[in-house]
Each structure stands twice: as C-alpha cells, then as structure tokens.
Amino acid sequence: MDLSFDAETRAFQQEVRAFLAEQLTPDIREATARTTTVWVEKDVVMEWHRRLYKKGWVGYFWPKEYGGTGWTPTQQYIFLQECAQAGAPRLIPMSLRYVGPVIFTFGTQEQKDFFLPRILSGEHYWCQGYSEPGAGSDLASLKMRAVREGDEYVLNGSKIWTTNAHVSDWIFCLVRTDNTGKKQEGISFVLVDLKTPGIKIDPIITLGLDHEVNQVFFDDVRIPVSNRVGAEGQGWDYGKFLLEFERAGGASGEYKAAIQKLKAMGAAQRSDGAPLIADPYFRSEIAKLEIGVMGLEMTERRIMSSVAAGQRPGPEGSVMSATGVEINQRISELAIEAMDYYAAPLPPPSLTGMVNDDEYPGPSYGAAAMGKYLNKRAASIYGGAKEIQREIISKAVLHL
Ligand SMILES: Cc1cc2nc3c(=O)[nH]c(=O)nc-3n(C[C@H](O)[C@H](O)[C@H](O)COP(=O)(O)OP(=O)(O)OC[C@H]3O[C@@H](n4cnc5c(N)ncnc54)[C@H](O)[C@@H]3O)c2cc1C
Known part of the structure; x- marks a missing residue:
C-alpha cells in the first residue's frame, strides 16, 4: 500500500478537513467527548451519519456499486484519521461494517435493493444478535431455534x-435451523424486524450505570424465509466473515486522539507542584501507548489494503482487537491516575450535560474519566474475549 501522499491525496485530505470544519458542529463534538459508552448516543451519531450520507461519504469503505465511496485504502485511512482527530463520533458499525458487507457479499438482489440503501440513509439502525446465555466464546453452541413453516421461520x-x-x-x-451434525452446521443467518410481534427487549444496566446492552427474547416470532441471507445451514461461514470485519474495525485514529487528550490532561493536572506531564512515569506510560498505537496502525493499514484488493480482513483482525483493547483500557486507566481523587465521584447515569454539571467537583475534562474507565472493562470480552483472540492469533496467524 502506497502511503506517500501525492498531490491528489493531499487535496483529498484538505477536502475532508474542510468538510469536517463545516459539518462537525460543536454540539456533535462535545457530545462525543462526553460519551462513556462504546458507541455514541443514537441521536448524536445519526445526526453525523446523515451529514455524511448527504455528502455521499457514509459508505466510506463500501464498493461504489452499492452506494459506497469506492475509496482507496489510503483515502479510507485519511478519512478515518481526520474524523478521529476532529472528534467525530464513530459510525455505528452494526449496520455499516457488519451486516452491510454480509448482505452485499452473500445477499439476494432483493435483499441488496431493500436493505443497503436504508443502511446508508440511516433509516435502518441495526443490532447484532450472536451471543446467547451459554453461547458467547463458544458461539457455535447457540440454541435459538428457527423452525421452517412454509414460507416462514418461527423463532424461539x-x-x-x-x-x-x-x-x-x-x-x-x-439461529439454529438444524440440530443434527456438527454444531457449526445447521446455523443460519437471518434478518429480523424488531417490530415483529413476539419480541421483548429487557435492559441490562452495566457497572458504569449505562443502559447499553440488553437481552432480547423471541417467542414464536415469524419472519419470511426470504429474510435468510445465503444458504440455510451456512450461517456459520457468514457469521465468521462478519466477525473479521468486526475485529478489524480500525480505531488507531481514535486512540491517537485519546492520547492527545490524555496529554492535555497531564499538562493541566499537577503532581508535586509541577505539571503531571513532566512526571517521568506519566511520560513513559504515554510513550508506551504511542508505540502501541503505531504498531496497531501498521496492521490496520495492511488490512485496509487487502480489503481494497478484494480480500477478506482475515484473522489478523484479532491482532487489532487484542492489542487495541489493551491500549484502550490503559488510556482509561491513565486518565483515572491523572485525575487522582477527582476521578472518584461516579458521574450520574446519563452524562449528557455533565461537563457543566455542578455535581461534578473537578475540572470538566475529567468528568467522564470514571465512566469511561468502568465501561472499558468490558472491552476485554466484547467482540470476542481476549483469550479467544489470542487463540485465533496463535492458530490462524502464527500457525503454532
Ligand atoms: C458490553 C458488551 C457488549 C456486547 N455486545 C454484543 C452484541 O451487540 N451482540 C452480541 O451478539 N454479543 C455482544 N456481546 C457479547 C460478547 O460477544 C460475549 O460476551 C463474548 O463473546 C464472551 O462470551 P460470554 O459472555 O458468554 O463469556 P464466556 O464465553 O463464558 O467467557 C467467560 C470467560 O472465560 C474465558 N474463556 C472462554 N472460553 C475460553 C477458551 N476456550 N480459552 C480461554 N478462555 C476462555 C473468556 O475469555 C472469558 O474471560 C457483548 C458483550 C459485552 C460485555
């Protein structure tokens, strides 16, 4: 992948910067900075999504034929880095990075025609139904049944x-469409409208007091067979394809931006009468993070390059996932260390407006530190537990 920026590429970079300067409003930026959860609140991120859609940039790594930008890996890289540096919210991947590529790779023409434009416009906001009680790391043990009755599946x-x-x-x-054979067989990939009768969604409140995750119950939910993607019983293959995109989701730009904020925090906070940023321990911890991000970025660029050449992200995505989680968590730990006793007060459940909230006794830049720290604990397990990612790296990447 050629990363030397020629005149055309530099012009593209300027175009992205100009767009961000005009369209990324302070409201969107501030709400993004205050977010403690993995994904920025729906109304904020969808406002940003719609602005990108209007510009034709929302499908930043989709092929042109499906409404994407058809950008080169270098353009995608520049776009993501510039968005992160400017403080834009990360687009919701469940729609754009996960189900979108599954539909345009394995779906029928009808599915492509119906779903892809709605994903791009933001009319459909998607979530991912893989894990079950008793089937997380060992996903192939999933039990949710889809029994065929004529032109419908009945989900339970x-x-x-x-x-x-x-x-x-x-x-x-x-979902499980067949119980015979190996457990990876008999799994199918289906698309379900959440308004279908028989679906109940219960909240799960996390350690950081956020409502981000849920348990979804399916009781005799009827969906058309035409909502199955690909062949019946082949869902495991499509599911794994999707996970490669999930694990390879480039986040180096965000980590770089978070490290910049950490440095600013270090410059504002004092330690033994001097700015914390002058403290050798703090400096060396920041340096370790920066080195980690540089390594991550190289892997990210390699993966972008192979996807642009028509290949799959591959198991290397697990390297990004495993390393990224450690960097991400360490950033949140250092922020807690930097805020010292001002990190202790746990912010109220909704952080909206928290920056100016009189309830928080410390400087505004530390208001979200504890919420972020608590939320990031879950990063060791979501998207695949880190032990599982290491197992994939050892087997599929290093062939040990
Ligand atoms: C915040 C959050 C958001 C999530 N969002 C989604 C979502 O949107 N959609 C979705 O489908 N799922 C989601 N998940 C679920 C996530 O994918 C699972 O939690 C994850 O796959 C682990 O499964 P589990 O929770 O059943 O834990 P388990 O699989 O029971 O694992 C428990 C522990 O045992 C270890 N372990 C298990 N097997 C092995 C092994 N073979 N070798 C070594 N160690 C092992 C794990 O590393 C882990 O530490 C989310 C999870 C979290 C925490």
Whole structure:
C-alpha cells in the first residue's frame, strides 16, 4: 500500500478537513467527548451519519456499486484519521461494517435493493444478535431455534448482551435451523424486524450505570424465509466473515486522539507542584501507548489494503482487537491516575450535560474519566474475549 501522499491525496485530505470544519458542529463534538459508552448516543451519531450520507461519504469503505465511496485504502485511512482527530463520533458499525458487507457479499438482489440503501440513509439502525446465555466464546453452541413453516421461520430463544437493541430497528441473528451434525452446521443467518410481534427487549444496566446492552427474547416470532441471507445451514461461514470485519474495525485514529487528550490532561493536572506531564512515569506510560498505537496502525493499514484488493480482513483482525483493547483500557486507566481523587465521584447515569454539571467537583475534562474507565472493562470480552483472540492469533496467524 502506497502511503506517500501525492498531490491528489493531499487535496483529498484538505477536502475532508474542510468538510469536517463545516459539518462537525460543536454540539456533535462535545457530545462525543462526553460519551462513556462504546458507541455514541443514537441521536448524536445519526445526526453525523446523515451529514455524511448527504455528502455521499457514509459508505466510506463500501464498493461504489452499492452506494459506497469506492475509496482507496489510503483515502479510507485519511478519512478515518481526520474524523478521529476532529472528534467525530464513530459510525455505528452494526449496520455499516457488519451486516452491510454480509448482505452485499452473500445477499439476494432483493435483499441488496431493500436493505443497503436504508443502511446508508440511516433509516435502518441495526443490532447484532450472536451471543446467547451459554453461547458467547463458544458461539457455535447457540440454541435459538428457527423452525421452517412454509414460507416462514418461527423463532424461539434469546440473545444476550445485544448492544443498542433498545434503539434499533432491525437485528441480524445467527439461529439454529438444524440440530443434527456438527454444531457449526445447521446455523443460519437471518434478518429480523424488531417490530415483529413476539419480541421483548429487557435492559441490562452495566457497572458504569449505562443502559447499553440488553437481552432480547423471541417467542414464536415469524419472519419470511426470504429474510435468510445465503444458504440455510451456512450461517456459520457468514457469521465468521462478519466477525473479521468486526475485529478489524480500525480505531488507531481514535486512540491517537485519546492520547492527545490524555496529554492535555497531564499538562493541566499537577503532581508535586509541577505539571503531571513532566512526571517521568506519566511520560513513559504515554510513550508506551504511542508505540502501541503505531504498531496497531501498521496492521490496520495492511488490512485496509487487502480489503481494497478484494480480500477478506482475515484473522489478523484479532491482532487489532487484542492489542487495541489493551491500549484502550490503559488510556482509561491513565486518565483515572491523572485525575487522582477527582476521578472518584461516579458521574450520574446519563452524562449528557455533565461537563457543566455542578455535581461534578473537578475540572470538566475529567468528568467522564470514571465512566469511561468502568465501561472499558468490558472491552476485554466484547467482540470476542481476549483469550479467544489470542487463540485465533496463535492458530490462524502464527500457525503454532
Ligand atoms: C458490553 C458488551 C457488549 C456486547 N455486545 C454484543 C452484541 O451487540 N451482540 C452480541 O451478539 N454479543 C455482544 N456481546 C457479547 C460478547 O460477544 C460475549 O460476551 C463474548 O463473546 C464472551 O462470551 P460470554 O459472555 O458468554 O463469556 P464466556 O464465553 O463464558 O467467557 C467467560 C470467560 O472465560 C474465558 N474463556 C472462554 N472460553 C475460553 C477458551 N476456550 N480459552 C480461554 N478462555 C476462555 C473468556 O475469555 C472469558 O474471560 C457483548 C458483550 C459485552 C460485555
């Protein structure tokens, strides 16, 4: 992948910067900075999504034929880095990075025609129904049944930890259509309108007091067979394809921006009468993070390059996931260390407006530190537990 920026690429970078300067409003930026949860609140992120859609940039890594930008890996890289540096919210991946590529790769023409434009416009907001009670790391043990009756499947069972199910329009699910054979066989990939009768969504409140995840119950839920993607019983393959995109989701730009904020925090906070940023321990911890992000960025660029060449992200995505989680968590720990006793007060459940909230006794830049720290504990497990990612790296990448 050629990363030397020629004149054309530099012009593209300027175009992205100009767009961000005009369209990324202070409201969107501030709400993004205050967010403690994995994904920025729906109304904020969808406002940003719509602005990108209007510009034709929302499908930033989709092929042109499906309404994407058709950008080169270098353009995608620049776009993501500039968005992160400017403080834009990360677009919701369940729609754009997960189910979208599954539909445009394995879906029927009808599915492509119906779903892809609605994903791009933001009309459909998706959530991911993979995990079940008893089927997380060992996903192939999933039990949710889809029994065929004529032109319909009847769904019974439950999905758990479903991020943003309570604000979603559609859910994609791995379901069991057959119980015979190996457990990876007999799984199918289906698309379910969350308004279908028989669906109940219960909240799960996390350690950080956020309502981000849910348990979704399916009781005799009827969906058309035409909502199955690909062949019956082949869902495991499509599900794994999707996970490669999930694990390879580039976040180096965000980590770089978060490290910049950490440095600013270090410059504002005092330690033994001097700015914390001058403290050798703090400096060396920041340096370790920066080195980690540089390594991550290289892997990210390699993966972008192979996807642009028509290949799958591959198991290397697990390297990004495992390393990224450690960097992400360490950033949140250092922020707690930097805020010292001002990190202790746990902010109220909704952080909206928290920056100016009189209840928080410390400087505004530390108001979200504890919420972020608590939320990031879950990063060791979501998207695949880190032990599982290491297992994939050892087997599929290093061939040990
Ligand atoms: C905040 C959050 C959001 C999530 N969002 C979604 C979502 O939107 N959609 C969705 O489908 N799922 C979601 N998940 C679920 C997530 O994918 C699972 O939690 C994850 O796959 C682990 O499964 P589990 O919770 O059943 O834990 P388990 O699989 O029971 O694992 C428990 C522990 O045992 C370890 N372990 C298990 N097997 C092995 C092994 N073979 N070798 C070594 N160690 C092992 C794990 O590493 C872990 O530490 C989310 C989870 C969280 C926490």
